[in-house]
Amino acid sequence: MMQNKKIIVVCGNIASGKSTVCRRIKEKGFVVIDLDEITHQIYEQGTELYYKLIDEFGEGILDENSNIDRKKLSNVVFNSKTLLKKLEELTHTDIILRVVKRIKNEKSDLIFLEISMYLESKKLIDKYIDVDEDWVVVADRNIRIQRIMDRNNFDYDTAVTRINSQLDYEKKISEFDEVIVNNTTETDLLQKVDKLIDRKKL
Numbered sequence: 180m181m182q183n184k185k186i187i188v189v190c191g192n193i194a195s196g197k198s199t200v201c202r203r204i205k206e207k208g209f210v211v212i213d214l215d216e217i218t219h220q221i222y223e224q225g226t227e228l229y230y231k232l233i234d235e236f237g238e239g240i241l242d243e244n245s246n247i248d249r250k251k252l253s254n255v256v257f258n259s260k261t262l263l264k265k266l267e268e269l270t271h272t273d274i275i276l277r278v279v280k281r282i283k284n285e286k287s288d289l290i291f292l293e294i295s296m297y298l299e300s301k302k303l304i305d306k307y308i309d310v311d312e313d314w315v316v317v318a319d320r321n322i323r324i325q326r327i328m329d330r331n332n333f334d335y336d337t338a339v340t341r342i343n344s345q346l347d348y349e350k351k352i353s354e355f356d357e358v359i360v361n362n363t364t365e366t367d368l369l370q371k372v373d374k375l376i377d378r379k380k381l
């Protein structure tokens with residue numbers, strides 16, 4: 180679907196600071212659709228996808244109430260590139276179709292999309308959504324490892340495994356319209372966001 184609304188993507192690797200950037204964008208009154216949040220909604224019980232996931236990954240991904248437990252699912256897919264790819268195949272079109280619907284229903288003519296796997300799923304996104312601009316948030320690998328360890332209570336190896344399951348966006352910054360570097364304090368980051376929004380006259 181191609182929409183007559185301006186769409187700005189905010190993306191970046193795990194723990195780069197996308198959610199912090201998007202929180203500021205929301206505080207300024209703009210609409211942000213978070214694809215991680217939409218991802219969490221697609222796992223409800225009883226859907227076709229629910230059964231496909233159990234077929235593919237086994238009942239070990241369920242909690243005691245037979246809901247899909249994302250922590251258990253993560254332990255399965257982040258330890259196997261093949262299974263992670265399988266999960267993406269099963270979920271990405273569903274996620275994007277839900278986003279398209281949200282965009283259609285949104286009154287604002289400027290919409291930000293917070294997307295973690297943007298480069299990885301760009302072909303599919305471009306098929307359904309007309310992206311006007313893409314912004315990337317980057318932070319050094321070691322800083323991100325530390326942030327993941329602190330936030331998720333992961334050990335070093337688990338944090339590194341998560342990072343290694345994604346493309347390195349820092350190597351791809353020339354492909355983006357704007358680059359937001361997040362290696363210092365959160366206050367600095369928020370200032371950068373404010374300046375960027377002013378400069379863009381949004």
Ligand SMILES: CC(C)(COP(=O)(O)OP(=O)(O)OC[C@H]1O[C@@H](n2cnc3c(N)ncnc32)[C@H](O)[C@@H]1O)[C@@H](O)C(=O)NCCC(=O)NCCS
Pocket residue numbers: 192193194214215218219249250252253256263266267270271274294295296300341344345
């Ligand atoms: C793996 C899942 C179950 C983990 O859920 P959980 O609630 O623990 O984490 P959350 O969804 O908040 O994601 C946290 C971060 O993990 C990273 N991540 C998510 N999916 C992937 C993936 N397919 N590959 C690599 N990293 C990923 C992103 O940086 C994301 O911001 C969930 O992320 C998922 O279902 N992912 C597959 C669908 C997908 O690719 N979604 C990304 C948006 S399109």
Ligand SMILES: Nc1ncnc2c1ncn2[C@@H]1O[C@H](COP(=O)(O)OP(=O)(O)OP(=O)(O)O)[C@@H](O)[C@H]1O
Pocket residue numbers: 191192193194195196197198199200215295326327330361362363364365366368
């Ligand atoms: N400049 C900063 N200084 C200190 N901590 C920060 C900074 N920026 C972000 N953080 C912290 O690092 C963690 C990751 O930030 P955030 O959630 O914004 O990243 P993200 O890119 O959305 O991550 P994910 O892809 O995992 O959803 C959070 O706990 C956040 O509070």
